[in-house]
Amino acid sequence: MQSRSNTSDRKLHWARALLMRDIRLAIRVGGGTLIGVLFFTTVITIVPFGLGPDMKLLSVIAPGILWIGALLACLLGLDRLLQSDHDDGSLELMLMSGRPLELIILIKCLAHWLTTGLPLILATPILALFLNLDAAQLGAVLLSLLVGTPALTLIGMTGAAITVHLRRGGLLLAVLVLPLTIPILIFGVATVGAASDPLVPALTPFLALCGLSLLSLAIAPVAAAFSLRVLQH
Amino acid sequence: MDNDTEYGTRIDDQETFGLEFIMQLLAFANPTRFLKFVQVVLRPLAILAIATIAAGLYLGFVAPEDYQQGSTVRIMYIHVPAAWLSMFCYSLMAISALGTLVWKHPLADVSAKAAAPIGAAFTLIALLTGSLWGKPMWGTYWEWDARMTSVLILFIMYIGLIALWKAIEDPILAGKACAILTLVGAINLPVIKFSVEWWNSLHQPASVLRLDGPTIHPSLLTPLLISAIGFTLLFFTLHMMAMRNEILSRRIRTLRLKAAAAPITRQPATQEPTS
Amino acid sequence: MVRLNAHNLAIRRNGRDIVSSVSFQLSGGTALIITGPNGAGKSTLLRAMAGLLPFAGGTIELIRNTTDDQQADDRPLFEHCHYVGHASGVKPSLSVEENLALWHDLMDPVDWPSDTSSGMPQHNHSTMDVETVLDHIGLSHIADFPASYLSEGQTQRLSLARLLVTQRPIWLLDEPTAALDQASTKLVTDLMNTHLAKGGMILVATHIDLELSNRTALSLGAIGEPS
Numbered sequence: 001m002q003s004r005s006n007t008s009d010r011k012l013h014w015a016r017a018l019l020m021r022d023i024r025l026a027i028r029v030g031g032g033t034l035i036g037v038l039f040f041t042t043v044i045t046i047v048p049f050g051l052g053p054d055m056k057l058l059s060v061i062a063p064g065i066l067w068i069g070a071l072l073a074c075l076l077g078l079d080r081l082l083q084s085d086h087d088d089g090s091l092e093l094m095l096m097s098g099r100p101l102e103l104i105i106l107i108k109c110l111a112h113w114l115t116t117g118l119p120l121i122l123a124t125p126i127l128a129l130f131l132n133l134d135a136a137q138l139g140a141v142l143l144s145l146l147v148g149t150p151a152l153t154l155i156g157m158t159g160a161a162i163t164v165h166l167r168r169g170g171l172l173l174a175v176l177v178l179p180l181t182i183p184i185l186i187f188g189v190a191t192v193g194a195a196s197d198p199l200v201p202a203l204t205p206f207l208a209l210c211g212l213s214l215l216s217l218a219i220a221p222v223a224a225a226f227s228l229r230v231l232q233h
Numbered sequence: 234m235d236n237d238t239e240y241g242t243r244i245d246d247q248e249t250f251g252l253e254f255i256m257q258l259l260a261f262a263n264p265t266r267f268l269k270f271v272q273v274v275l276r277p278l279a280i281l282a283i284a285t286i287a288a289g290l291y292l293g294f295v296a297p298e299d300y301q302q303g304s305t306v307r308i309m310y311i312h313v314p315a316a317w318l319s320m321f322c323y324s325l326m327a328i329s330a331l332g333t334l335v336w337k338h339p340l341a342d343v344s345a346k347a348a349a350p351i352g353a354a355f356t357l358i359a360l361l362t363g364s365l366w367g368k369p370m371w372g373t374y375w376e377w378d379a380r381m382t383s384v385l386i387l388f389i390m391y392i393g394l395i396a397l398w399k400a401i402e403d404p405i406l407a408g409k410a411c412a413i414l415t416l417v418g419a420i421n422l423p424v425i426k427f428s429v430e431w432w433n434s435l436h437q438p439a440s441v442l443r444l445d446g447p448t449i450h451p452s453l454l455t456p457l458l459i460s461a462i463g464f465t466l467l468f469f470t471l472h473m474m475a476m477r478n479e480i481l482s483r484r485i486r487t488l489r490l491k492a493a494a495a496p497i498t499r500q501p502a503t504q505e506p507t508s
Numbered sequence: 509m510v511r512l513n514a515h516n517l518a519i520r521r522n523g524r525d526i527v528s529s530v531s532f533q534l535s536g537g538t539a540l541i542i543t544g545p546n547g548a549g550k551s552t553l554l555r556a557m558a559g560l561l562p563f564a565g566g567t568i569e570l571i572r573n574t575t576d577d578q579q580a581d582d583r584p585l586f587e588h589c590h591y592v593g594h595a596s597g598v599k600p601s602l603s604v605e606e607n608l609a610l611w612h613d614l615m616d617p618v619d620w621p622s623d624t625s626s627g628m629p630q631h632n633h634s635t636m637d638v639e640t641v642l643d644h645i646g647l648s649h650i651a652d653f654p655a656s657y658l659s660e661g662q663t664q665r666l667s668l669a670r671l672l673v674t675q676r677p678i679w680l681l682d683e684p685t686a687a688l689d690q691a692s693t694k695l696v697t698d699l700m701n702t703h704l705a706k707g708g709m710i711l712v713a714t715h716i717d718l719e720l721s722n723r724t725a726l727s728l729g730a731i732g733e734p735s
């Protein structure tokens with residue numbers, strides 16, 4: 001609340017206000033943060049029931065499982081990214097606000113990542129124990145998730161903007177977005193694999209992952225803002 | 234200033250893109266003219282398509298067997314054209330998407346919407362024939378081969394687009410949403426293809442047997458080309474038919490909306506709810 | 509003198525005209541009362557002015573006599589507008605104050621610079637801070653409560669309070685008194701009159717007779733009939 005009286009950071013104070021508001025919405029009652037982490041934990045926990053408690057096998061597939069879990073958990077909250085703001089009229093007011101829509105989108109993505117992607121990364125070390133992941137691999141998983149999950153949010157935002165007028169668009173959104181996230185998944189998991197596999201150049205998949213994240217950072221806000229403007233009705 | 238905005242924003246946008254010549258050309262392609270054009274062209278085109286496919290397939294069957302693959306190589310005469318059309322159709326949809334969003338052409342999203350199921354069908358044919366071809370070659374119906382995997386992802390994207398079209402009631406809004414998704418997909422497809430190829434090379438050495446490698450004997454190539462041309466003609470025939478149906482169904486929809494909105498003449502005006 | 513000139517506006521949705529050949533003129537300090545039966549396009553017109561729907565035809569422009577040294581404001585019309593529609597924009601899990609504070613911070617304020625040539629006072633109301641506004645609309649005692657505790661009328665007042673926390677000279681109000689009791693209606697009417705007295709404009713779609721000081725009327729015909 002102090003930012004309002006303080007005029008020094010006047011220029012982007014609205015950005016901070018929007019960021020804080022979205023974070024508050026996510027962590028309060030009805031927000032998605034807790035559910036996202038719970039979902040991630042549950043998915044990882046049920047894997048051994050499906051595959052058997054073979055610690056050796058689990059440690060081999062752990063990076064893939066963690067990545068798929070994170071991907072699904074990210075998708076879970078995507079429809080809340082814009083849907084509730086659309087339903088209660090807030091989104092219209094944001095369109096009228098006179099602020100750059102691309103920046104609004106980016107701030108909403110940042111808030112979403114801070115309350116969805118980041119908690120998953122924080123939960124990963126504990127879940128890695130369940131999957132018998134060694135320390136070096138855990139580091140690689142954390143690094144790849146840190147670079148890759150923002151891209152998932154950004155790609156998801158594009159899909160959310162396209163499906164914002166659908167009343168129950170959640171499942172369709174997941175279907176539309178999942179194919180677009182395949183490259184992220186491939187290079188995310190490969191980053192971990194490269195850490196232990198001497199045959200793969202260690203940095204290649206990681207750099208490709210960084211490139212994909214930067215690419216989605218460049219395209220997604222523009223595409224999402226464009227579709228919000230075009231799809232008004 | 235007044236003159237520019239007099240006729241609404243559409244004309245403004247068109248003029249700012251400075252594509253007046255193309256616009257004039259495209260102005261001929263309004264729905265009514267298009268329907269007349271279809272009426273004239275459709276039958277000859279359909280006959281030509283069937284004849285060309287028949288010729289291609291016939292030549293394919295009399296062509297010599299592949300010394301390595303035997304007679305199974307003949308699946309190629311359906312598989313390769315279908316795979317080519319799966320890509321061609323998506324490109325056509327991407328161009329149509331630009332037509333919807335940039336040039337706001339009334340036929341553009343009709344074209345995209347009509348193309349999607351046809352593209353999906355050809356993609357499915359490519360998958361099925363590839364799988365059938367894979368059985369004698371790989372010994373399994375499915376191998377996570379880079380090309381096949383990319384085609385599978387393309388198929389999922391087609392299905393997603395069709396689902397999105399079905400999910401939005403207003404055809405104009407649906408057209409715009411699908412256009413954006415198509416373009417996002419078009420940007421992503423090369424990335425996906427590259428990633429899948431890289432991923433595939435990571436997990437297994439590049440496959441020795443390639444379904445449609447560059448080394449094809451000329452005696453096999455000629456029927457393949459004829460077959461590809463035939464299937465492309467078939468695609469255009471189906472596309473025109475689907476576009477015609479879409480235009481007609483939209484007209485019916487508009488008529489119904491007008492009928493629903495028209496005031497009921499016999500009912501006294503006082504009975505209208507006032508809240 | 510600020511004027512809003514709308515000429516021959518048309519709005520199409522779903523392939524048919526919702527609004528067609530609507531023209532009006534509005535000068536600063538005046539309210540336009542939009543009336544008409546259901547489906548006449550009152551909400552549609554307001555939403556299109558708010559930039560939320562495209563116009564299919566016609567012109568609408570804001571004419572302001574600015575002196576040479578004042579830079580021409582080329583912002584789109586809707587950025588001069590506040591819009592309060594049927595959706596409240598109120599988040600139940602945020603407190604009353606947090607709800608209002610966001611719009612205070614997010615909406616880019618628009619100031620119409622004063623011009624002394626006309627007798628009419630120009631729109632120039634300094635933005636009130638959130639606490640003052642909450643006090644004004646009688647919600648300050650529950651400022652820290654989650655907005656989910658609010659009644660329908662209180663929610664409506666909270667969403668109308670957005671009009672006061674950021675300066676926007678044109679108010680677009682769609683049934684602003686729908687959920688309000690008599691006392692609240694009086695409060696809102698007073699707010700609107702204050703806004704008009706400061707030289708602002710109001711376009712309001714309403715079914716009840718609002719006691720506004722300076723107003724003109726626009727009656728939209730039913731669809732299917734020539735208007």
